[in-house]
Amino acid sequence: MNKVENNKAWFLVLPMLVLVSFSAVIPLMTVVNYSIQDILGNSAFFVGTEWFEKTLNDPDLQGALLRQFAFSFTILAIEVPLGIAIALLMPKKGWQASAVLILVILPLLVPWNVVGSMWQIFTRGDIGLMGYGINALGYDYSITSNATDAWVTIILMDVWHWTPLIALLCYSGLRAIPEAYYQAARIDRASNWAVFRYIQLPKLTNVLVIGVLLRFMHSFMIYAEPFVLTGGGPGSSTTFLSQSLTSMAIGQQDLGPSAAFSIIYFLIILAVSYVFYIAIMNMQKDKVNTQGGA
Amino acid sequence: MTIATTYNEDQAQERADSASLTRPVSAQKGTASGRNRVLLGLYLLFTLLPIYWLINMSLQSNQEILGTFSMWPQDFDFGSYIKIFTDPSWYMGYVNSITYVAMNMAISICVALPAAYAFSRYKFIGDKHLFFWLLTNLMAPPAVFLLPYFQLYYTVGMFDTHIAVALAHCLFNVPLAIWILEGFMSGVPKEVDETAYIDGYTFPGFFIKIFIPMIRSGVGVTLFFLFMFSWVELLLAQTLTATNAQPIGAIMTRTSTASGIDWSTLSAAGVLTILPGVLVVYFVRNHIAKGFALGRT
Numbered sequence: 001m002n003k004v005e006n007n008k009a010w011f012l013v014l015p016m017l018v019l020v021s022f023s024a025v026i027p028l029m030t031v032v033n034y035s036i037q038d039i040l041g042n043s044a045f046f047v048g049t050e051w052f053e054k055t056l057n058d059p060d061l062q063g064a065l066l067r068q069f070a071f072s073f074t075i076l077a078i079e080v081p082l083g084i085a086i087a088l089l090m091p092k093k094g095w096q097a098s099a100v101l102i103l104v105i106l107p108l109l110v111p112w113n114v115v116g117s118m119w120q121i122f123t124r125g126d127i128g129l130m131g132y133g134i135n136a137l138g139y140d141y142s143i144t145s146n147a148t149d150a151w152v153t154i155i156l157m158d159v160w161h162w163t164p165l166i167a168l169l170c171y172s173g174l175r176a177i178p179e180a181y182y183q184a185a186r187i188d189r190a191s192n193w194a195v196f197r198y199i200q201l202p203k204l205t206n207v208l209v210i211g212v213l214l215r216f217m218h219s220f221m222i223y224a225e226p227f228v229l230t231g232g233g234p235g236s237s238t239t240f241l242s243q244s245l246t247s248m249a250i251g252q253q254d255l256g257p258s259a260a261f262s263i264i265y266f267l268i269i270l271a272v273s274y275v276f277y278i279a280i281m282n283m284q285k286d287k288v289n290t291q292g293g294a
Numbered sequence: 295m296t297i298a299t300t301y302n303e304d305q306a307q308e309r310a311d312s313a314s315l316t317r318p319v320s321a322q323k324g325t326a327s328g329r330n331r332v333l334l335g336l337y338l339l340f341t342l343l344p345i346y347w348l349i350n351m352s353l354q355s356n357q358e359i360l361g362t363f364s365m366w367p368q369d370f371d372f373g374s375y376i377k378i379f380t381d382p383s384w385y386m387g388y389v390n391s392i393t394y395v396a397m398n399m400a401i402s403i404c405v406a407l408p409a410a411y412a413f414s415r416y417k418f419i420g421d422k423h424l425f426f427w428l429l430t431n432l433m434a435p436p437a438v439f440l441l442p443y444f445q446l447y448y449t450v451g452m453f454d455t456h457i458a459v460a461l462a463h464c465l466f467n468v469p470l471a472i473w474i475l476e477g478f479m480s481g482v483p484k485e486v487d488e489t490a491y492i493d494g495y496t497f498p499g500f501f502i503k504i505f506i507p508m509i510r511s512g513v514g515v516t517l518f519f520l521f522m523f524s525w526v527e528l529l530l531a532q533t534l535t536a537t538n539a540q541p542i543g544a545i546m547t548r549t550s551t552a553s554g555i556d557w558s559t560l561s562a563a564g565v566l567t568i569l570p571g572v573l574v575v576y577f578v579r580n581h582i583a584k585g586f587a588l589g590r591t
Contacts, residue, residue, distance in 0.1 A: 003416055003417045004415065004417065005416070005417040006416045006417070008416075010412075010418055010419075012408040013409045013412050013413075016408075020431060020465070022461070023465045024434065024439075026442070026446060027439045028439075028442070031439075085333075086334070089330045098579050098580070100334070100338070101579060101582065102575055103341060103342065104338070105575055106342075106345060107345075108526075109522060109525075109526070110568050110571070111526045111543050111567050113528045114564040117546065118345070118564060121347065122344045122347050126360070127351070129343065130344075132363055160340065164341075217432070217433045221436065221437070224528050241437075245435075245437045245440075249440055250441070250533070259441075262437075262438040265435060266433075269433045270433060273429070273430070273433045
């Protein structure tokens, strides 16, 4: 669509700007303010980059950062292919389509701390179906003492919780493919794989980039689910960035270091997301160009 | 586009029909869809098992939960639900959560509608930067804003009120709403706007009487997403409240006491947090798929 150049449009965005500034800019400025000062009671003095250096050299935080990246990439590697597969399997019409859609969506509607509680109950050795079942098979399964079990469980929980998002994004992408494409493929006697590779997958790239962006962002902010399920343990084997930050800011009231940590944390997310954003914008540009050419 | 333009659509239909007549695809297709059903069924089983287990736990008494391992409730015990619905300190948690979620939905949609219209229709100085800045708020981890929010709302005297949580959730809900609505609005041809102005509509008149009804499915889906993300978020809601506006998620932590965890009540409270979402999703089920693609399909 050709947009009209009109700076009066600023009046339309103004209410939003005021509101979001109140809830984003002021707090962010506070964080920046804390990150470069040492505050003791009412006196504050400028410390420059000291907190940043301290934070970057903190082995606990480096560990949390590494675990965070490992977690985010693992869940993306599982959820994206699985989500595409589910989307391909979902019925396309009729009451079954609505019913399956609502069932698939269910995990997304559960409050995040309830997701944690639910899996805590589900995986307990004494009262949970999964914990009891695995123990009955002869494997000594415990998320409170075995770090590997805790990791696998958290990843399984995240797959349970967030695969629906990818699946639904892909499902909506698939529904936008005109029937004529499939008919043409049938005439060419294309195999199922060829249909997927040359018709469905290219049409899905748009929604998949959005999906990967959203999943990356959310997985990087994960807090409530592992906090309730494992409390970050055993040891600190499942402590991710948000939890380290929260315990530092609220638990220990270390304003300076936690503010510096916040900024580093935010910048990492921002850097990765910017790459995705550029990709999305370029894709939309390509789309406009091809539409203009056709 | 290449395939579609090679064949005229009617021709393609005709040839596809004849092709399917000459080839015995139906038998092959039958087994494939049977296998698909099994695979989909397995996934749905994986989705539903933890939820089923939560319901199962909520209908058992604590003695039964800890005493015997059973796949379904032996004698249905609604004690936990009765407790939640009769004790104000429990059910007020749901009221509080619903209150701030509703406030957030109202505020977010009111500021997002005009802003999304501006982004979808006009070029203005700094529009691209503004849009990216909005998205950065969607990316901001709530943990980063925890402490400043606490201090900000404490200073202005809004700590422990519903509106504080509603405003805090605008941080990620307003950008999300603008992103989704912009997609739906870009799907409406600009000629609609132009015709309305020629017919003598003012901007507010056109926007409320013509434009919003045209994208009402988009608005519905957006409201669903606003509900969802405000309803499931707990970290900010918990930090900004103490007693008067405490969300149900925070009240649930009371089930764990020194004498052990009250599994039955915890499960019942959990089951009840899923129900509002199911209710809301039912209303938008036909449009939700498009909403998940942010209106861009």
